[in-house]
Amino acid sequence: MYFSALVTLSCLFSLGASQTITIQNDCLPAGGYTLCQNLWNIAAAVGSQNSTLMSSSTETVSWATNYTWADGGDSVKSYANVESLDAKGVQLSNISSAPTSWSWNFETQSSGTQGDVAYDIWFGQASSGRPSTTESSYEIMIWLSAIGGMQPIGSQSTTGIDIAGHTWNLWKGSNENWEVFSFGSAGGDINSFDVDLNAFFTYLVSEQGVAESQYVQVIQAGTEAAVGSATFVTTSYSVSIVPK
Ligand SMILES: *[C@@H]1O[C@H](CO)[C@@H](O)[C@H](O)[C@H]1NC(C)=O
Ligand SMILES: *[C@@H]1O[C@H](CO)[C@@H](O)[C@H](O)[C@H]1NC(C)=O
Numbered sequence: 001m002y003f004s005a006l007v008t009l010s011c012l013f014s015l016g017a018s019q020t021i022t023i024q025n026d027c028l029p030a031g032g033y034t035l036c037q038n039l040w041n042i043a044a045a046v047g048s049q050n051s052t053l054m055s056s057s058t059e060t061v062s063w064a065t066n067y068t069w070a071d072g073g074d075s076v077k078s079y080a081n082v083e084s085l086d087a088k089g090v091q092l093s094n095i096s097s098a099p100t101s102w103s104w105n106f107e108t109q110s111s112g113t114q115g116d117v118a119y120d121i122w123f124g125q126a127s128s129g130r131p132s133t134t135e136s137s138y139e140i141m142i143w144l145s146a147i148g149g150m151q152p153i154g155s156q157s158t159t160g161i162d163i164a165g166h167t168w169n170l171w172k173g174s175n176e177n178w179e180v181f182s183f184g185s186a187g188g189d190i191n192s193f194d195v196d197l198n199a200f201f202t203y204l205v206s207e208q209g210v211a212e213s214q215y216v217q218v219i220q221a222g223t224e225a226a227v228g229s230a231t232f233v234t235t236s237y238s239v240s241i242v243p244k
């Protein structure tokens with residue numbers, strides 16, 4: 001048992017050479033995740049972006065992205081991210097915990113770079129639905145970094161909220177048919193984040209009127225880039241949902 005468990009574990013890690021994607025909507029299977037470039041707004045910009053998968057397993061993924069974006073003002077050009085294949089399809093009322101761990105840094109960053117490092121989490125009434133669709137009721141962002149004065153959509157509604165061992169300012173906005181709640185770190189960059197996302201979800205239910213019948217449809221984690229040149233590295237990321 002002990003040996004076969006060890007062998008199984010080591011086989012879950014992909015040991016091959018890293019893979020890089022370069023095209024606007026390229027994605028790569030990444031163990032329990034999908035790595036996507038999501039250069040959704042490149043028509044507004046001049047530049048390029050490439051993303052590399054370094055390693056992946058069912059639990060953990062390591063990846064990086066390089067970008068150079070000019071023009072288009074401070075509008076977001078891209079959201080290179082990893083999306084969990086498994087942490088979804090659970091009603092808020094049925095979540096026991098949603099542990100996540102994310103270690104990241106910028107290896108390089110030009111002066112004047114604008115962007116953020118953030119989770120993008122989607123809730124809806126149906127058990128499944130893609131982001132930014134008619135299935136979307138809420139978009140929940142958790143900003144671990146706001147770079148070069150970037151701000152979330154909408155306006156700041158509450159400051160100094162303590163959730164999951166960190167202090168946040170909450171921004172509220174709306175976009176087409178969904179509402180957006182963005183938690184911005186009030187204490188600066190959080191390069192090593194190790195929390196239970198359910199603390200945010202229960203806050204949204206108890207304090208912001210989100211129905212606990214809503215389903216978590218998608219959990220993504222990545223970096224929005226607006227302008228500048230940077231190399232962003234996620235050394236380790238994981239997320240899961242433990243149902244009741
Ligand atoms: C980023 O660019 C540097 C320099 O060109 C290169 O060494 C590195 O492999 C690139 N990383 C990614 C994630 O593309
Ligand atoms: C992305 O890769 C292309 C080659 O495929 C390269 O021309 C470009 O400079 C790279 N961009 C960045 C930001 O590293």
Ligand SMILES: *[C@@H]1O[C@H](CO)[C@@H](O)[C@H](O)[C@H]1NC(C)=O
Binds near residue numbers: 091094243244
């Ligand atoms: C809650 O989650 C458990 C485990 O996945 C599942 O068996 C159960 O049907 C769920 N309950 C509801 C009300 O969705």
